[in-house]
Amino acid sequence: MTPIISIRNLTKHYANGFEALKGIDLDVEKGEILALLGPNGAGKTTMISIVCGIVNPSGGEVLVGGNDVVKNFRATRTMIGLVPQELTTDQFETVWNTVSFSRGLHGKKPNPAHIEKVLRDLSLWDKKDNTLRQLSGGMKRRVLIAKALSHEPEILFLDEPTAGVDVTLRKDMWRVVEQLRASGVTIILTTHYIEEAEEIADRVGVINGGKLLLVEDKAALMAKLGRKQLILELTEPLEKLPEHFAGNGLSLEQGGARLVYNFDAHNEQESIAALLTRLSADNIHFKDLSTRQSSLEDIFVALVGGAK
Ligand SMILES: Nc1ncnc2c1ncn2[C@@H]1O[C@H](COP(=O)(O)OP(=O)(O)O)[C@@H](O)[C@H]1O
Ligand SMILES: [Mg+2]
Secondary structure, three states: OOOOEEEEEEEEEOOOOOEEEEEEEEEEOOOOEEEEEOOOOOOHHHHHHHHOOOOOOOEEEEEEOOEEOOOOHHHHHHHEEEEOOOOOOOOOOEHHHHHHHHHHHOOOOOOHHHHHHHHHHOOOHHHOOOEHHHOOHHHHHHHHHHHHHOOOOOEEEEEOOOOOOOHHHHHHHHHHHHHHHHOOOEEEEEEOOHHHHHHHOOEEEEEEOOEEEEEEEHHHHHHHHOOEEEEEEEOOOOOOOOHHHOOOOEEEEOOOOEEEEEEOHHHHHHHHHHHHHHHHHOOOOEEEEEEEEOOHHHHHHHHHHHOO
16 A cells, blocks of 8 residues: 655754754555654654644655655645644634634635534533633643544644643543544654653654654564563572573573563473473572563663764
8 A cells, every 4th residue: 555654764954953853754554543652852743744744844755645845745745634842822702703713724615514423522612602712731732633624635644742741631632543543544653751652652653863763563562672680689698600501581680589580471381380390409599589671661672872
């Protein structure tokens, strides 16, 4: 299938010479939810802004629905809904007008029934006649989402959508995201909340220092990089491991008081049982046992830390 977004060797130098993107390659398939994880300053907003045609690329190419985002700005922008990180909306307009106007800006005919649905889905209906300055921060953010959905985009970008929002809004937001996904909308969100990516995304990309370190199917990523550990607190510290235990993912820590076994998630039952039997046969006993599985968070920290 042709990707709905195709990014090739994308670079961005800001006017002050700062290199915010250093050659990004990424394909996004229609209908998927991709989470872009990365610390502050990684280049997430820059990348999204280029795809949305708000910031010009310095090099490379971005196609949305087969159209170049620079040369065919109008065509690509109409396909995209953007929920920006910052609030930038006329404070004196009403919710209804702001959202309806946004639809018009993207060249779509008025459709009050659609605007009503969007406002109801985001629990904004009873605020439709309020001006934005009368709304709380959370409500304003709902308006940003409503604006992004006003023109029925095929692609929705959510830039740090849940940074500093309350639980109710977060839940509403994910419900809307689920509905959109069910209707075939492609969703790209940036976040530094790893649990969020873990929960909602089909694929996860990790971006740091202007580079895309990896993009993987979430489950594959967990399987590939997620290590499991069995930790045994030994009754008697060991000076060193007996020869026949060497090189099997076993190591001693804490002056020999702890035996750590890094194992593969595929045949864990058998190998752990076998290991415990072998230890016991060697008169190595333990007083406590625990297991640890690396989370997406561990993986993320390891990757981002390693890239510095
Ligand atoms: N207009 C700009 N001029 C110069 N540097 C910028 C500009 N916008 C962003 N940057 C820098 O580019 C880097 C990436 O920023 P950004 O894309 O906002 O990252 P993220 O969204 O991942 O936090 C940061 O170091 C930021 O300071
Ligand atoms: Mg950002």
